[in-house]
Amino acid sequence: MGKKVTVVGAGFYGSTTAQRLAEYDVFDTVVITDIIDGKPAGIALDLNQSRAVEGFETKVVGVTTGPNGEGYEGIEGSDVVVITAGLPRKPGMSRMDLLETNAKIVRQVAENVAKYAPSAVVIVVSNPLDEMTALAQIATQFPRNRVLGQAGMLDTARFSNFVAEALQVPVKSVKTLTLGSHGDTMVPVPSQSSVNGQPLREVMPAEQIEDLVVRTRNGGAEVVALLKTGSAYYAPSAAAARMAKAVAEDSGEVMPVCAWVDGEYGISGVYLGVEAAIGAEGVKRVVETDLDADELASLKEAAEAVRAKQADVANM
Numbered sequence: 001m002g003k004k005v006t007v008v009g010a011g012f013y014g015s016t017t018a019q020r021l022a023e024y025d026v027f028d029t030v031v032i033t034d035i036i037d038g039k040p041a042g043i044a045l046d047l048n049q050s051r052a053v054e055g056f057e058t059k060v061v062g063v064t065t066g067p068n069g070e071g072y073e074g075i076e077g078s079d080v081v082v083i084t085a086g087l088p089r090k091p092g093m094s095r096m097d098l099l100e101t102n103a104k105i106v107r108q109v110a111e112n113v114a115k116y117a118p119s120a121v122v123i124v125v126s127n128p129l130d131e132m133t134a135l136a137q138i139a140t141q142f143p144r145n146r147v148l149g150q151a152g153m154l155d156t157a158r159f160s161n162f163v164a165e166a167l168q169v170p171v172k173s174v175k176t177l178t179l180g181s182h183g184d185t186m187v188p189v190p191s192q193s194s195v196n197g198q199p200l201r202e203v204m205p206a207e208q209i210e211d212l213v214v215r216t217r218n219g220g221a222e223v224v225a226l227l228k229t230g231s232a233y234y235a236p237s238a239a240a241a242r243m244a245k246a247v248a249e250d251s252g253e254v255m256p257v258c259a260w261v262d263g264e265y266g267i268s269g270v271y272l273g274v275e276a277a278i279g280a281e282g283v284k285r286v287v288e289t290d291l292d293a294d295e296l297a298s299l300k301e302a303a304e305a306v307r308a309k310q311a312d313v314a315n316m
């Protein structure tokens with residue numbers, strides 16, 4: 001049977017994700033939902049009218065949902081659900097400032113996803129990311145491998161872009177990695193980063209790497225400060241759409257994602273940014289990467305920071 005993916009939230013992140021998913025032409029149906037009457041239907045109509053130009057057959061369906069789960073029957077049979085519903089940051093705000101508002105939204109969405117798409121893999125993108133991923137798992141009661149979050153792919157893509165620009169090399173020749181949380185305790189991993197197969201540390205001075213690490217950590221805020229209203233969505237949607245595609249194709253592709261960690265790196269019982277193989281069941285397995293001592297210490301610090309915050313979301 002053909003694959004179906006739902007994107008919850010038809011804002012900037014949701015609409016660009018739906019566009020990318022439709023243009024892949026690997027799904028039968030892309031459903032996009034929102035609480036704003038008409039917005040998802042309008043986006044769906046517009047995207048469907050691009051099919052003749054872009055040459056894809058995927059049908060996009062827009063659904064307006066209500067406060068009591070009205071409309072959610074439209075997501076039935078989804079293999080993947082990407083949750084983008086929630087407020088984005090404004091300049092000066094931290095992701096944690098969104099916690100209470102977005103927790104209410106994500107809980108309501110997740111409960112309806114559990115009811116109407118009980119076998120879906122859920123990819124959370126709403127911020128604060130690590131906490132909203134943990135909350136979505138609690139609210140759906142899905143097995144932990146079937147709920148994951150998008151952050152690491154975006155942060156890694158930002159790091160790679162900065163390195164490619166600084167060295168004036170094709171971005172394709174750059175490999176970087178970021179782990180940890182999607183926030184202050186993000187852990188860029190220079191020891192696993194390379195340019196044309198050469199270790200990053202051999203082609204870039206330590207101070208410059210550190211500057212780019214700091215810029216990567218503040219990558220989201222830099223875009224927010226320029227846009228002034230709302231946050232980034234082109235690179236974020238590219239990352240979430242790739243994850244949904246890996247699920248649909250059961251590809252096993254290894255990507256940095258926010259996944260449940262159960263003993264890897266000596267860390268247990270927390271949603272954290274790590275590398276994982278992604279497939280039909282969500283996270284097939286967490287992949288442990290060699291880290292140097294500082295990077296491992298930072299990852300453990302990140303785990304403790306997000307563990308404390310994730311404990312609070314159970315009651316939200």
Ligand SMILES: NC(=O)c1ccc[n+]([C@@H]2O[C@H](COP(=O)([O-])OP(=O)(O)OC[C@H]3O[C@@H](n4cnc5c(N)ncnc54)[C@H](O)[C@@H]3O)[C@@H](O)[C@H]2O)c1
Nearest residue numbers: 009010011012013034035085086087088125126127150236
């Ligand atoms: N994880 C990441 O890397 C990352 C990156 C960028 C943005 N984000 C987050 O993604 C979220 C969305 O960002 P955006 O730029 O699309 O914001 P946006 O304001 O453009 O869109 C959010 C949409 O969610 C909708 N919505 C609110 N409650 C809903 C509900 N109960 N059901 C369905 N839809 C609902 C709103 O009506 C709105 O259209 C934000 O929380 C933002 O912080 C995460």
